[in-house]
Amino acid sequence: MAEIKIAAETRTEFGKGAARRIRRADKVPAVLYGHGSDPVHVALPGHQLMLALKNANALLTIDLGSEQHLAIPKQVQRDPLKGFIEHADLLIVRKGEKxxxxxxxxxxxxxxxxxxxxxxxxxxxxxxxxxxxxxxxxxxxxxxxxxxxxxxxxxxxxxxxxxxxxxxxxxxxxxxAPTEAQLESELAEAEAEAGIEHDATDAEEAAEAEAPAESE
CATH class of the missing domain: 2.170.120.20 (Ribosomal protein L25, C-terminal domain)
Structure with a gap:
């Protein structure tokens, strides 16, 4: 698996308002955590992160200039309608670690x-x-x-x-695979349990009319 390098910026503002400002700048608020260290709050370029996460279990190198972190995505929140990334939690990992x-x-x-x-x-x-x-x-x-x-x-x-x-x-x-007869039988049973009744077809009405009347 190839490492994907992403340049990041440290975040110092938090809250919904700050997150909205970050997203308006086409960036994604994210948190780096793991190995007992304090969480590192960063902003990542949105388009680059989206492309990186198209790779399943992507291994990311988060470049903060003075330091770099290897990380894998642990939780990614997306907008339920538009699908863009709203927030990402990234787990810091080390080479050789499982x-x-x-x-x-x-x-x-x-x-x-x-x-x-x-x-x-x-x-x-x-x-x-x-x-x-x-x-x-x-x-x-x-x-x-x-x-x-x-x-x-x-x-x-x-x-x-x-x-x-x-x-x-x-x-x-x-x-x-079930046969057509099995599917029809299962459908009829399901409809009967649900109390669904169908009007008789023309063929069924004709057959009923031709049937001999029961003697009284």
């Missing part, structure tokens, strides 16, 4: 036709060296059929990384 991170799972290949592939967990937690954090894990689903599963222990981890979850955690589950 950190616990979530790594994205990427299925590749095609399962046997007529089966459904369910990604039960879209990421997996691992312990990895801070300077060698995997961006993603590719897992092959090529040729899998109904009943096949992939567990956490089946994922090939790079050297220096280890699982931080139960090795039997279900990652991928392959099941036979």
């Amino acid at each position: 950190v616990t991170v979530d790594v994205r799972i990427v299925p590749v290949g095609e399962a046997v036709s007529g089966n459904l592939v369910v990604l039960e967990n879209a990421s997996i937690t691992v312990e990895a060296e801070a300077t060698h954090i995997p961006e993603s894990f590719e897992i092959s689903i090529e040729g899998l059929a109904g009943g096949d599963q992939i567990l956490a222990k089946d994922i090939e981890l790079p050297e220096g990384s280890s699982l931080a979850v139960d090795e039997d955690l279900l990652i991928v589950n392959v099941t036979a």
Whole structure:
């Protein structure tokens, strides 16, 4: 994983008003913390930070001029409507140190036709060296059929990384695709439980009219 260098400025003003002024200048308020040191409040260039965070588990070199810090993003707050970064918490790390991170799972290949592939967990937690954090894990689903599963222990981890979850955690589950009749039956049961009734179709009304009347 390549290190991404970002020039930062130390923040001395705090509060909502100060944060708004920073954002108006196309910068992002952020906090560096870790290793028992006092939090360092900084302002980061917004566009550069946004591009850096497109890399999963990005390793950042925060350049404050007189000092530099290696850090990884721990919590990023985004505007719920526009998506821009409002604030970032960055964890200071050191080379050789191990950190616990979530790594994205990427299925590749095609399962046997007529089966459904369910990604039960879209990421997996691992312990990895801070300077060698995997961006993603590719897992092959090529040729899998109904009943096949992939567990956490089946994922090939790079050297220096280890699982931080139960090795039997279900990652991928392959099941036979339901037939049209099964889908219609499940829909009818769900509608019946919800009390939904449908008007009879023309065919059903015709069949009912042709049926012999019950003798009294």
